[in-house]
Amino acid sequence: MTTRIGESNGTSAALSTASLDGAALRNDFPIFRNAEVGGRPLTFLDSAASSQKPQAVIDALRDYYETSNANIHRGVYHLSEIATAQYEEARKRIARFLNAASPRECIFVRGTTEGINLVASSWGRANLTPGDLIVYTEMEHHSNIIPWQLIAGQTGARIAWVPMTPDGLLDREAFTALMAQGPKVLALTHVGNALGTVNPVKELIAEAHAAGAVVVLDGAQSVPHMPIDVQDLDCDFLAFSGHKMLGPMGSGVLYGKRALLDAMPPYQGGGSMIRTVELTHTTWADVPAKFEAGTPSVGDAVALTRALDYLEALGMDAVWAHEREIGAYAVARLSEVPGLTIYGPAKMDHRSGVISFGLGDLHPHDVATLLDEQNIAVRAGHHCAQPVMRALDVMATTRASFYLYNDRDDVDRLVAGLHHAIRTMGGGGVWAGFAARAVPQSEAAGA
Numbered sequence: 001m002t003t004r005i006g007e008s009n010g011t012s013a014a015l016s017t018a019s020l021d022g023a024a025l026r027n028d029f030p031i032f033r034n035a036e037v038g039g040r041p042l043t044f045l046d047s048a049a050s051s052q053k054p055q056a057v058i059d060a061l062r063d064y065y066e067t068s069n070a071n072i073h074r075g076v077y078h079l080s081e082i083a084t085a086q087y088e089e090a091r092k093r094i095a096r097f098l099n100a101a102s103p104r105e106c107i108f109v110r111g112t113t114e115g116i117n118l119v120a121s122s123w124g125r126a127n128l129t130p131g132d133l134i135v136y137t138e139m140e141h142h143s144n145i146i147p148w149q150l151i152a153g154q155t156g157a158r159i160a161w162v163p164m165t166p167d168g169l170l171d172r173e174a175f176t177a178l179m180a181q182g183p184k185v186l187a188l189t190h191v192g193n194a195l196g197t198v199n200p201v202k203e204l205i206a207e208a209h210a211a212g213a214v215v216v217l218d219g220a221q222s223v224p225h226m227p228i229d230v231q232d233l234d235c236d237f238l239a240f241s242g243h244k245m246l247g248p249m250g251s252g253v254l255y256g257k258r259a260l261l262d263a264m265p266p267y268q269g270g271g272s273m274i275r276t277v278e279l280t281h282t283t284w285a286d287v288p289a290k291f292e293a294g295t296p297s298v299g300d301a302v303a304l305t306r307a308l309d310y311l312e313a314l315g316m317d318a319v320w321a322h323e324r325e326i327g328a329y330a331v332a333r334l335s336e337v338p339g340l341t342i343y344g345p346a347k348m349d350h351r352s353g354v355i356s357f358g359l360g361d362l363h364p365h366d367v368a369t370l371l372d373e374q375n376i377a378v379r380a381g382h383h384c385a386q387p388v389m390r391a392l393d394v395m396a397t398t399r400a401s402f403y404l405y406n407d408r409d410d411v412d413r414l415v416a417g418l419h420h421a422i423r424t425m426g427g428g429g430v431w432a433g434f435a436a437r438a439v440p441q442s443e444a445a446g447a
């Protein structure tokens with residue numbers, strides 16, 4: 001059974017009550033009409049890196065520049081007031097999407113990387129002293145590791161990390177043991193980008209708070225895909241990227257609890273973040289302006305809200321269910337491919353729509369290149385998660401990631417593409433003896 005949902009939200013496709021209709025939703029995304037190669041449709045399986053953009057978001061961006069563009073917060077003229085109002089409306093829209101207690105808790109940044117750097121630098125400078133403990137995990141993206149290493153170097157804080165279990169989950173015993181050491185801060189990814197592990201963040205946050213830690217959640221791979229309620233999660237900070245959730249490149253948000261943001265020093269100095277400037281010293285504007293030095297990316301913030309409209313019209317529960325359903329189908333189908341090893345959690349309960357795999361002894365870059373010849377876009381490399389690759393004892397993996405516009409046909413094309421890659425590389429005979437398998441990384445890594 002299908003229901004049609006409102007075109008006012010830019011979603012013109014049919015929505016199945018059981019799951020989304022990925023093929024119909026692709027009609028809302030012009031790239032799928034424009035990126036056919038040699039008659040082959042684009043099979044886009046790299047949304048974990050950056051999602052495609054629906055027409056509604058592209059229109060919103062153009063509309064902003066055609067009708068409302070001016071610098072904000074500074075002009076007394078009409079156009080500047082319109083742009084300012086749209087920018088502040090966008091902040092309110094984001095606060096509602098996250099269920100933040102106030103729009104002031106939502107700071108516009110360029111993406112997850114900038115959001116985490118802001119916290120590590122500003123909160124870290126104000127709160128970390130020599131010997132204090134920073135805890136992150138082995139499954140973090142580099143952008144939730146390096147900012148902490150930088151601030152540790154500047155403050156003399158110590159670093160420890162929670163290792164992964166053999167099947168790509170967080171080691172809960174190690175986590176509890178580290179919390180017993182009373183860390184000042186826990187930097188934690190909600191969903192891992194390399195293996196797609198979904199962490200039980202609500203219980204981890206509660207445990208970290210009981211230990212006295214401030215929790216910085218990396219929402220880059222969760223906010224675009226599932227319902228998020230920051231008050232329910234009780235995270236202290238949450239960073240995410242608009243470009244991974246149908247929004248423009250260069251858009252992103254840092255959520256932070258008001259009391260923490262109020263107490264933090266500015267991250268960058270410049271226009272818009274001040275109350276008064278003397279030649280000898282400066283006083284700061286209130287949040288969020290204190291953390292938004294310089295001219296912000298107004299059009300991107302405005303267009304991001306159209307992405308939120310689009311997602312909420314589908315329903316974040318439905319988006320999440322759809323991706324997990326395709327993920328489960330992909331795990332089953334990929335397991336039929338000779339010589340293919342799926343890394344990460346064995347149970348679908350612990351997985352998002354991100355699947356990392358190896359194919360015999362083919363280099364992931366070769367696999368991705370052979371798939372690209374069939375207009376199938378996957379990512380190959382270390383996925384900015386070198387510690388994860390080290391734990392797997394591999395240099396790189398091939399990663400397919402699914403979003404609302406994917407469907408089972410995309411998975412079938414991927415599987416056919418992999419068979420083609422095997423034939424091209426002459427692997428048919430060599431790998432005939434390989435059992436198809438989905439194995440925990442322990443086995444893959446020989447641990």
Ligand SMILES: Cc1ncc(COP(=O)(O)O)c(C=O)c1O
Nearest residue numbers: 111112113141143193220221241
């Ligand atoms: C888990 C995770 N954190 C952080 C980032 C960095 O995001 P951005 O490059 O948009 O700042 C990514 C990007 O892939 C990610 O997957």
